[in-house]
Amino acid sequence: MTKLNIKNNEVAFYAVGGLGEIGKNMYCVQFQDEIIIIDCGVLFPEDDLLGVDYVIQNYDYLIENKDKIKGLFITHGHEDHIGGLPFFLQKVKVPIYAGPFAMSLIKGKLDEKHLLRDAELHEINEFDTVHFKKLWVSFFRTTHSIPDTLGVAVHTPQGTIVQTGDFKFDLTPVGNLPAPNFQQMAKLGEEGVLLLTSDSTNAERPEFTKSERWVDIHIRRIFERIKGRIIFASFASNVYRLREASDAAIKQGRKIAVFGRSMENAITAGQALGYLKIPEDSLIDPNEINSYPPEQVMIMCTGSQGEPMAALSRIANGTHRQISIQPGDTVVFSSNPIPGNTTSVNALINKLEEGGAEVIHGYVNNIHTSGHGGQIDEELMLRLMKPKFFAPVHGEYRMQKIHTKLAELTGVPRENSFILANGDVLALTKDTCRLADHIDSMGDVYIDGRDVDDAVGSPEIRERRLLSEEGVVTAIAVVDLKDFQIVAGPDIVSRGFVYMHESQELIKAANHEVFWAILNTFKNHKKVDRRAINRTIVSRLQRLLYERTGRRPVIIPMVTILNADAQSTTEDKPAASTKPARPRRNRNNRAKRQPAAAE
Amino acid sequence: MTKLNIKNNEVAFYAVGGLGEIGKNMYCVQFQDEIIIIDCGVLFPEDDLLGVDYVIQNYDYLIENKDKIKGLFITHGHEDHIGGLPFFLQKVKVPIYAGPFAMSLIKGKLDEKHLLRDAELHEINEFDTVHFKKLWVSFFRTTHSIPDTLGVAVHTPQGTIVQTGDFKFDLTPVGNLPAPNFQQMAKLGEEGVLLLTSDSTNAERPEFTKSERWVDIHIRRIFERIKGRIIFASFASNVYRLREASDAAIKQGRKIAVFGRSMENAITAGQALGYLKIPEDSLIDPNEINSYPPEQVMIMCTGSQGEPMAALSRIANGTHRQISIQPGDTVVFSSNPIPGNTTSVNALINKLEEGGAEVIHGYVNNIHTSGHGGQIDEELMLRLMKPKFFAPVHGEYRMQKIHTKLAELTGVPRENSFILANGDVLALTKDTCRLADHIDSMGDVYIDGRDVDDAVGSPEIRERRLLSEEGVVTAIAVVDLKDFQIVAGPDIVSRGFVYMHESQELIKAANHEVFWAILNTFKNHKKVDRRAINRTIVSRLQRLLYERTGRRPVIIPMVTILNADAQSTTEDKPAASTKPARPRRNRNNRAKRQPAAAE
Structure with a gap:
C-alpha cells in the first residue's frame, strides 16, 4: 500500500x-x-x-x-x-x-x-x-x-x-x-x-474582476433597445446571470420560456433557494411562445459554448421542435467562448445571423464578466x-x-x-x-x-491524436510457423494517409519492407514470436514512410500466425483504430492486459 | 452656551x-x-x-x-x-x-x-x-x-x-x-x-485605485530610458513616491540632490522612520550637482503643482540659485495637477520645455495614482x-x-x-x-x-472676487455739512473697469449721479449721515453702470464729511481694496467692527 x-x-x-x-x-x-x-x-x-x-x-x-x-x-x-x-x-x-x-x-x-x-x-x-x-x-x-x-x-x-x-x-x-x-x-x-x-x-x-452588478446594468441597457424576441444564452449554473436577464425581461413585460434541461434544473433550484424570483405567471411553456408577440418573449437557453446538442445550436440549425430563428430576433450570448470552443461558437453565430438574427456577445458588449x-x-x-x-x-x-x-x-x-x-x-x-x-x-x-x-488510457489518446493528424497504415500478413512461410499477404491498407492512395510505388515499397521484416525475424530469432515480428514491421515501415513522406502515421501490424507452439494463433485486436478502444476497467488494470499489437 | x-x-x-x-x-x-x-x-x-x-x-x-x-x-x-x-x-x-x-x-x-x-x-x-x-x-x-x-x-x-x-x-x-x-x-x-x-x-x-507598485514599475521603466539629468517633482509627503524614485535612481548609479524645504523635511522623517532607505553616500549637496555628469544626477524637488515659490518654478524661471534647465534634462511630474492648478502647471511645463527639457507627466505615463x-x-x-x-x-x-x-x-x-x-x-x-x-x-x-x-470674512472674499472680475469704481467727494456744500468733487476713479477709461461721457454721467446722490441726501434726510450718502451713491452708480455697460463693478464711495456733529470726519478705510484687508481677530469679532464703507 x-x-x-x-x-x-x-x-x-x-x-x-x-x-x-x-x-x-x-x-x-x-x-x-x-x-x-x-x-x-x-x-x-x-x-x-x-x-x-x-x-x-x-x-x-x-x-x-x-x-x-x-x-x-x-x-x-x-x-x-x-x-x-x-x-x-x-x-x-x-x-x-x-x-x-x-x-x-x-x-x-x-x-x-x-x-x-x-x-x-x-x-x-x-x-x-x-x-x-x-x-x-x-x-x-x-x-x-x-x-x-x-x-x-x-x-x-x-x-x-x-x-x-x-x-x-x-x-x-x-x-x-x-x-x-x-x-x-x-x-x-x-x-x-x-x-x-x-x-x-x-x-x-x-x-479587479468586475461585479455581476456591472453586467446587470448593461443587460438592462441592451434589453431596452431590443424590440423583437430575445434569445438569451448563458451557462445554466450562472444563476446571477439568469437573475439579471429575467429581471430585465420582466421589467419589459416579457414572458420567459426556458429551453434546455440543465437550464430548467438551474432555474428550479434557483427559485427553490430564493436566488431567482421569477413570478409563476412570467414563465411560459415553450409551446406557447408563438401565441405572444415577439416583443413580449424572452427565451433563456443553454448552448452558449456552441455545444451541438444544446438548445441554441438546434434552434440555429432549424432542428428544434418549438422554435426557429426569425428576422428581428436578437440572440444575446452572455458568456465568452472557452478557448477550445471559439470555432464552434463562431460557426453558431454565423448560422444565427444567416437566419436573420442579430447577435450580441461577450466582453465587447459588457455582458460578461x-x-x-x-x-x-x-x-x-x-x-x-x-x-x-x-x-x-x-x-x-x-x-x-x-x-x-x-x-x-x-x-x-x-x-x-x-x-x-x-x-x-x-x-x-x-x-x-x-x-x-x-x-x-x-x-x-x-x-x-x-x-x-x-x-481509456493515455497511450490510446496519443494514438487517436496521431490517427487524426497523420492517418493509419495497416500491414496484414498470415504466417505459418510450421514451414516458416508467409501464406497470405503482405497487404497494405491505409486510412487518412493520403500518400499511400497516391503512390502505387510507395505501396509496393511498403509491402517489400513488411515481407523482409517477417523473413528477417524468421532468420534472426531462434523462437519466432509475434511481438518480434510486429516490432520489426513497425520500425521498418516507420523509417520508410518518414523518409518518403516526412509523416509518421500510426502503423498497425495485423499478423496472423498459424501453427505456433505455445503461442496464440490469432492476434489481439489492435488498441489503436479509428473506432474508440473498448472500455477497460480503469487505467490501473491496463498493466495487466495483453500487450497491444502496435507496441 | x-x-x-x-x-x-x-x-x-x-x-x-x-x-x-x-x-x-x-x-x-x-x-x-x-x-x-x-x-x-x-x-x-x-x-x-x-x-x-x-x-x-x-x-x-x-x-x-x-x-x-x-x-x-x-x-x-x-x-x-x-x-x-x-x-x-x-x-x-x-x-x-x-x-x-x-x-x-x-x-x-x-x-x-x-x-x-x-x-x-x-x-x-x-x-x-x-x-x-x-x-x-x-x-x-x-x-x-x-x-x-x-x-x-x-x-x-x-x-x-x-x-x-x-x-x-x-x-x-x-x-x-x-x-x-x-x-x-x-x-x-x-x-x-x-x-x-x-x-x-x-x-x-x-x-479599484491602482497600487503604488504599479507606479513604481513605470518609474523604473521611464528612468531606464533617460540619459541626462532627472528632475523629479512630486508632493513631498508622498514618501512612497520618493522611495520609488530614489530606488530607481540609485539602481542607475545616480546621486540624489534634494531641493525645497518640505522635501528635505519629508526625506529626513522618512529616513528616520525607515520608510526611505537612501544610503548617505547617494545624497549630495545641491551645490555639488555640477561636479557630476548629467547621467549620474537626480534632483528631487517640490513644485509639481506649479507653486510659484517652489523649487521647480524657480528652476524653470532661471531664478534658482543652484541650477537651471539645460538641454538633455528630463523633468518628471509624478503627480496630477489639482483642478485649480492646471493653468499654472501647464505654464510651468511650457517654460521647462522652452528651456530644452523633456517633460513627462501624469496618468498618461502611468507615473501617478x-x-x-x-x-x-x-x-x-x-x-x-x-x-x-x-x-x-x-x-x-x-x-x-x-x-x-x-x-x-x-x-x-x-x-x-x-x-x-x-x-x-x-x-x-x-x-x-x-x-x-x-x-x-x-x-x-x-x-x-x-x-x-x-x-477675513466671507463678504470680503465676495468683493475681492467682484474686484477681480468686474473692476472697481471709486467716487470721491468732500462734503461740508455746515452749509451743505460739496466742497470738492465728485470725482470718479476706476480700476479694472475698462468702460470708464473708454468713455468720457460715462464718467460725466457718473459724476452727475454722485452729485445728485449727495444733494438728494441733503434734501431727504433731516440728519445727514455718511451711510445714507454712501448708500445713495452706490445705488445710483450701480444702476447707471449696469444700464450702460451690463457690468456690476464694486463701487466705493469715498465721501469725506467736514463739520459733522457727532460724526467722524474721516471715512473708514474701505474693506474692499486690491490690497488684502487688515487682519481682524476672527470671524466672530467681525460683527463688532465698524460697518465698512461699501456696505
Whole structure:
C-alpha cells in the first residue's frame, strides 16, 4: 500500500487533480490516518482529445487509502469540481458535504446514475464546522459565477490549511445573493493560516474582476433597445446571470420560456433557494411562445459554448421542435467562448445571423464578466489570509508562477511559495514546509462514454491524436510457423494517409519492407514470436514512410500466425483504430492486459 | 452656551469641516460630556478666493465646549487634516494623538509657530487604544499617499463610530511600507459598526485605485530610458513616491540632490522612520550637482503643482540659485495637477520645455495614482465594516451622493444613509439614527496670512472676487455739512473697469449721479449721515453702470464729511481694496467692527 514519505507529525497537502491545468480539481489534506478531500471534478478535454468525453483523476492512491478518508467537501457546483463524483463514489464510499446550490446539482447528478440512494450527503452552510478525530473543517463564503461558493479551511494540529475554491470578490452581487464574507476570511488570517492554496485562473489579468452588478446594468441597457424576441444564452449554473436577464425581461413585460434541461434544473433550484424570483405567471411553456408577440418573449437557453446538442445550436440549425430563428430576433450570448470552443461558437453565430438574427456577445458588449478574480482579487485574498506558506492551485503552470509573484508582493517570501504538480506532496509543520514526496499514480484518466468503466488510457489518446493528424497504415500478413512461410499477404491498407492512395510505388515499397521484416525475424530469432515480428514491421515501415513522406502515421501490424507452439494463433485486436478502444476497467488494470499489437 | 439638541443617551456625530467640500476636515463624536475630535485641517482655496491663503473651520462651538474635548486624533499628515492645528491650538488646549509620520510633521509645524512647547502630543500606533471615561478610541491601518495613515474607531456606549480617514486599499505598497490591516477592519465589522463615515473623494471613479507598485514599475521603466539629468517633482509627503524614485535612481548609479524645504523635511522623517532607505553616500549637496555628469544626477524637488515659490518654478524661471534647465534634462511630474492648478502647471511645463527639457507627466505615463480609493475600494470598506448606518464624508455633495448609492449596493438600506453638511448633527442610539440638530456657527473662516488672527470674512472674499472680475469704481467727494456744500468733487476713479477709461461721457454721467446722490441726501434726510450718502451713491452708480455697460463693478464711495456733529470726519478705510484687508481677530469679532464703507 502506498504510504506518504512524510514524518508522523507532518500534515500533507497534495492534489489528485487541478494543478498545471484548469479542471478536475481534487485536493487533499492528510494528517496521520485522516484524509480530507476537497472537490472531485472532471476536465473537459479540448479538441485534441479525440472521442474523450471527460478526463478524471486517477483514484488509485485514494482507493488504497480509502479507510482514512473522512469527508469530501465541495466548494461549489461546477463540473470541474463535482463532475467526478459519480465516478469516485463507485470506488470509494465517503460522506459528501456541500452548500445548498451545489448539493441540489449533486443530487440530480447522482440520481441520474442511480447512486443517490447509497450516498451520504450533508448540506452545509458557511457557518457550520465539521469535526473529525484530529482534523476539523470550517468554511467561508466567497463569490463566483454560481451561487453558494465556499472556501474550505482544514484545521490541523499543525495549523490551518485553506483552499479558496474558485472565487472572485463580487462586492455588489445582484438581487439578494450574498456577498463574500470578509469577516470570516480576515478572522482566519488573524488566527493564522499555515498554508493558503488559492485559485490562479486569472493570475494573468492585472485587474479587479468586475461585479455581476456591472453586467446587470448593461443587460438592462441592451434589453431596452431590443424590440423583437430575445434569445438569451448563458451557462445554466450562472444563476446571477439568469437573475439579471429575467429581471430585465420582466421589467419589459416579457414572458420567459426556458429551453434546455440543465437550464430548467438551474432555474428550479434557483427559485427553490430564493436566488431567482421569477413570478409563476412570467414563465411560459415553450409551446406557447408563438401565441405572444415577439416583443413580449424572452427565451433563456443553454448552448452558449456552441455545444451541438444544446438548445441554441438546434434552434440555429432549424432542428428544434418549438422554435426557429426569425428576422428581428436578437440572440444575446452572455458568456465568452472557452478557448477550445471559439470555432464552434463562431460557426453558431454565423448560422444565427444567416437566419436573420442579430447577435450580441461577450466582453465587447459588457455582458460578461469572469467568475474568477484577477490579480487584485488574488492579492486581496492573500492579504486577508496572511498565510505563512502558499501554493497556487487551479491553474496552468504560468498562472501558478505569476500567482507566487503576487504572493511575494503581498508579503509571502518567495521561498515560502510552492508551485506544485498533481501528486506532489507538501509536508508541513507549524514552522516548516517542504516538498516531501510525489505520488506517481496521480495522472489523467480518460472517460470515453459516461461511466468510470469507460476509462481509456493515455497511450490510446496519443494514438487517436496521431490517427487524426497523420492517418493509419495497416500491414496484414498470415504466417505459418510450421514451414516458416508467409501464406497470405503482405497487404497494405491505409486510412487518412493520403500518400499511400497516391503512390502505387510507395505501396509496393511498403509491402517489400513488411515481407523482409517477417523473413528477417524468421532468420534472426531462434523462437519466432509475434511481438518480434510486429516490432520489426513497425520500425521498418516507420523509417520508410518518414523518409518518403516526412509523416509518421500510426502503423498497425495485423499478423496472423498459424501453427505456433505455445503461442496464440490469432492476434489481439489492435488498441489503436479509428473506432474508440473498448472500455477497460480503469487505467490501473491496463498493466495487466495483453500487450497491444502496435507496441 | 450652545448645547446640542439631542437626548442624553444619544451619541452625536458632526463635522466642523470636510462635508460638501474637499478640505479642512474636522469630525467630532460627542457623548454627553465627552467630545472626540478627528483631524483638524485647512482647505486650500481655489483661484477665486483672492488673497486668501487658507480656509479653516469656525471653532466657536468647540471653543464654547472646550472642557468636553478629550482628545484630537489625527488620521494622517496631509494639510487638509493637520493644517488647522496651529490655529486651533491657539484657541483650545487639547491632547493630540497621531501616528509616527504625521507626528513628525505636526512637530515641525508647531515648532515653526512656537506652539510646540505647550502642546500635549501622543504618538500612537495602529494597535493602541486610548480610553476616556465613557468613550474609547482604537485605530486601524489603511493606505494613502502618505505613510502611517490610520482610520479611527470611537467606541461609545451606543456602538462604534468609524471614521476611515483618507484611504485606498494598496495591496502592494512599495518597499517595506505596510499594507492595510484587513484583519482589524473586518474585526470591527464583525463586532458591529454603528456608523461608518468614509472617504468619498473618488466616489465618481468606477475603479479599484491602482497600487503604488504599479507606479513604481513605470518609474523604473521611464528612468531606464533617460540619459541626462532627472528632475523629479512630486508632493513631498508622498514618501512612497520618493522611495520609488530614489530606488530607481540609485539602481542607475545616480546621486540624489534634494531641493525645497518640505522635501528635505519629508526625506529626513522618512529616513528616520525607515520608510526611505537612501544610503548617505547617494545624497549630495545641491551645490555639488555640477561636479557630476548629467547621467549620474537626480534632483528631487517640490513644485509639481506649479507653486510659484517652489523649487521647480524657480528652476524653470532661471531664478534658482543652484541650477537651471539645460538641454538633455528630463523633468518628471509624478503627480496630477489639482483642478485649480492646471493653468499654472501647464505654464510651468511650457517654460521647462522652452528651456530644452523633456517633460513627462501624469496618468498618461502611468507615473501617478490617486491616494484615494475608487468605487471598488469604497465598496470594499463598506463590506469590511458592515455598518448599520452610513454617512459619506470627505467630499462634495455629488460624491457623497454616489457614495450612498454604493452603500446601498453593499447592503446599507437607503434610509440608513445620511448626506450631511458641516454643522449637521446626527444623533444615534444602538438602533436609531436621526438628523437631530444643526450647529449654525460651522462655516468658513478665511485666513489671509499665516495666523489665525489674519481671518477675513466671507463678504470680503465676495468683493475681492467682484474686484477681480468686474473692476472697481471709486467716487470721491468732500462734503461740508455746515452749509451743505460739496466742497470738492465728485470725482470718479476706476480700476479694472475698462468702460470708464473708454468713455468720457460715462464718467460725466457718473459724476452727475454722485452729485445728485449727495444733494438728494441733503434734501431727504433731516440728519445727514455718511451711510445714507454712501448708500445713495452706490445705488445710483450701480444702476447707471449696469444700464450702460451690463457690468456690476464694486463701487466705493469715498465721501469725506467736514463739520459733522457727532460724526467722524474721516471715512473708514474701505474693506474692499486690491490690497488684502487688515487682519481682524476672527470671524466672530467681525460683527463688532465698524460697518465698512461699501456696505
